[in-house]
Amino acid sequence: MKKVLAILVLALTTSISFAQDAPETTPLEITGSGDLYYKYDFAKVPNIGTSFGTDQNSVSLGMLDIALKKTIKKVSFVGEVSFGPRGQYQSILNGDGTDANEGNSFHIQNLYASYAVSDKLSFTAGYMGTFIGYEVISPVGNFAYSTSYLFSNGPFQNAGVKANYKISDKFGAMLGVFNDSWNSYKADPVKGLNAVGGQLSFATEGVSVYLNAMDGSVSGTIVDLTATFQLTEKFKLGLNVADFSNEDKVGYTGAAIYPSYALTDAFSLGLRAEYFQTKENADALYYGINPDQSVTSFTLSGNYKVSGLTIIPEFRMDSNSDEYFADSDLAPTKSASQVLLAVVYGF
Numbered sequence: 383m384k385k386v387l388a389i390l391v392l393a394l395t396t397s398i399s400f401a402q403d404a405p406e407t408t409p410l411e412i413t414g415s416g417d418l419y420y421k422y423d424f425a426k427v428p429n430i431g432t433s434f435g436t437d438q439n440s441v442s443l444g445m446l447d448i449a450l451k452k453t454i455k456k457v458s459f460v461g462e463v464s465f466g467p468r469g470q471y472q473s474i475l476n477g478d479g480t481d482a483n484e485g486n487s488f489h490i491q492n493l494y495a496s497y498a499v500s501d502k503l504s505f506t507a508g509y510m511g512t513f514i515g516y517e518v519i520s521p522v523g524n525f526a527y528s529t530s531y532l533f534s535n536g537p538f539q540n541a542g543v544k545a546n547y548k549i550s551d552k553f554g555a556m557l558g559v560f561n562d563s564w565n566s567y568k569a570d571p572v573k574g575l576n577a578v579g580g581q582l583s584f585a586t587e588g589v590s591v592y593l594n595a596m597d598g599s600v601s602g603t604i605v606d607l608t609a610t611f612q613l614t615e616k617f618k619l620g621l622n623v624a625d626f627s628n629e630d631k632v633g634y635t636g637a638a639i640y641p642s643y644a645l646t647d648a649f650s651l652g653l654r655a656e657y658f659q660t661k662e663n664a665d666a667l668y669y670g671i672n673p674d675q676s677v678t679s680f681t682l683s684g685n686y687k688v689s690g691l692t693i694i695p696e697f698r699m700d701s702n703s704d705e706y707f708a709d710s711d712l713a714p715t716k717s718a719s720q721v722l723l724a725v726v727y728g729f
Contacts (some may be wrong), residue, residue, distance in 0.1 A: 394574050407415075412453040415522045417468070419724035425710045429718040431670020433534040434468045436529055444468040444724070447491065447520055456499075462492040468519065473618035491519060491539070502548040509567045510544075512537040513556065513581050514594045515620035516608045516638065525642055525650075526683040527694045527724040531658035532624050532636045534669035536604065537564035537596070542575055556581040562600040570600070579603045588612040602628025616644040632659035634668065648688065654681040657723055676703045696722040 420441050423429045428438045435444075445466030452459050485729050494508025495602025517524050517533040561569035561676040562576035569575065577598030584591045594606040606624040613619055620640030627633035636659065642652030659676035660668055671677050700707070705714035 406455050408453040412448065412594060413451075413729065414446070414448040415728045416446045416518055416536070417521045417527075417724060417726040418442065419444060419527060421720055422724040423718065423720040425708055425718060426717075427708055427710075427712065429530075429707050430698060431534070432528040433669065434521075434529055435722055444521060444726075445489075449492070456497055458496045458498075460492050460494055460496075462490070464489050464491055464519075468521070471622075493567075493607070504546050505543065506546065507537055507543040509541045509588070512540050512564075513579070513592075514596060514604060514606045515624070516620060516640070521726045522692075522728040523687060523726065525640065525652040526654050526681050527696055527722060528639050528681060528698055530622070530636075530654060530656050531634075531670055531677060531679065532638055532656065534624055535634055535658075536606070536624065536626070537601075539565050540577075540596075541567045541569070542577070542579075544579070552584055552586050554581075554583040554585070558609055560596070560598070560601075562598055563602065573600055602626060602632065606633055610643075614715075619641050625675055627661065628641070632667070635659050635661070642685075648686060650685045652677070652683050652685065654683070656681075672704070672706060675706060677701065677706075690727050692726045694722075694724040694726065696724070698722070 418441065419435050419437075419438060421435050422439050426438070428436055435616075440461045443466045445468035447464040449460065449461065449462035463643055490509065492509060492511055494510050496504055496505055496506040498504045508584055509520065510721070515533055519538060521527055537542040540558075540560045542560030544556055544559050544560075545555045546554065548554050557580045558578070559575040560577040561567070562573035563569070567700070572724040575676040577596055577600070579596035581595075582593045587609055589608040589609075592607070594608070595604065597603045604624060607621070609621040611621075616639070620642075621638070623637045624641075625633075625635045636657060638654055638656035640652065640654050642650055644650045656679045658671065658679070660673050661669055662674045677700055679698065681696060682692055683696045685720050686693040699717065700719070701717045703716070706714050707715050707718035709715045
């Protein structure tokens with residue numbers, strides 16, 4: 383009997399010991415989204431150069447996005463992959479580029495790990511969604527479905543290593559070194575971690591402000607300010623201002639404001655008003671605009687939310703300083719307008 387009791391005590395003690403040594407872990411988090419849209423340009427041709435929602439008079443796919451997150455003690459891991467055209471050209475393709483059709487399967491959006499040294503300091507390394515800009519690739523994170531010129535011409539992801547430091551309950555700072563080029567997980571072996579980036583942040587109840595900067599001999603220099611102000615319970619105002627230059631090859635300056643108002647618990651109405659100007663560089667390549675041009679864009683969007691589904695009706699009108707767009711007779715014109723209806727489900 384004593385031997386039985388001794389074995390039971392030993393087993394219990396061992397069980398408690400293993401329980402104490404077991405890693406502190408969180409359940410695997412799985413989040414994501416799926417979206418599709420219909421867009422019609424009044425000129426009856428694809429006209430406005432947005433990153434997404436480009437198909438004319440078609441019910442088209444956005445993307446199916448799946449993100450995984452796991453934390454064990456002080457280490458966390460994030461992996462995010464998307465399927466579909468919305469993430470295709472802003473992410474890592476699954477092929478080596480030798481076959482024109484091989485890039486139409488899955489696309490990596492994020493793949494990185496973080497280590498929390500303390501409650502204030504953490505390090506992150508990998509391929510990360512950029513810290514620059516107001517809008518993001520996933521439609522769940524934006525009020526409008528179509529995207530701004532600032533978004534389309536800025537970075538989408540940066541690969542590298544960064545340190546985040548919590549200065550106080552309201553202030554934070556980030557400093558990192560990144561691959562020489564935007565949106566690439568593989569650096570030029572000669573240049574390597576050629577870019578330096580940083581962020582100063584201020585966040586309190588109802589207000590968040592981020593001052594961002596990145597500089598590299600290949601990627602160029604970009605300074606970016608984003609801010610969100612919850613002015614009342616129903617009225618929110620967003621702001622994005624940026625300036626980018628890369629020697630004499632490329633450059634732009636732009637600003638956008640994002641007022642939105644919650645008319646009911648389920649329906650909100652928002653506006654994006656943007657001014658975007660390219661710098662005078664003849665060999666520059668931009669998305670949706672030519673060198674030495676400016677464009678003013680107004681996008682009125684509604685958000686109707688039911689459970690995880692968001693329905694987004696949208697009207698957009700863009701005006702260029704030159705005859706950049708085409709009318710219904712395919713003649714050059716300075717303005718273009720379109721309507722769009724998107725459905726986005728987040729989980």
